[in-house]
Amino acid sequence: MQDAAFDAVAIGASAGGVTALQTVISALPRGFRAAVLIVQHLDPRHKSLLADLLGRHAQMTVKEAD
Known part of the structure; x- marks a missing residue:
């Protein structure tokens, strides 16, 4: 199996950061x-409710990790 590279952006926020x-x-x-x-x-x-809240503003699919 070949490793697939991809770009990612990581963001951290507190509860007040919505x-x-x-x-x-x-x-x-x-x-x-x-x-x-x-x-x-x-x-x-x-x-x-973060995925729902962000999904209303995003131009991409927003999902909560399992």
Whole structure:
């Protein structure tokens, strides 16, 4: 099996960083060729809505990792 290389952008944010994340995601053009990995610190007792919130602003598919 041959290793496949790909570009990725990693972003970290606290629970208060949703607006900043929406700004960054909405600025990425359609066809952006790198994977965007976002890690956000949240209270583990609450379900994350981040993928839904960012998906409204993105020109790419947004998914929460399994």
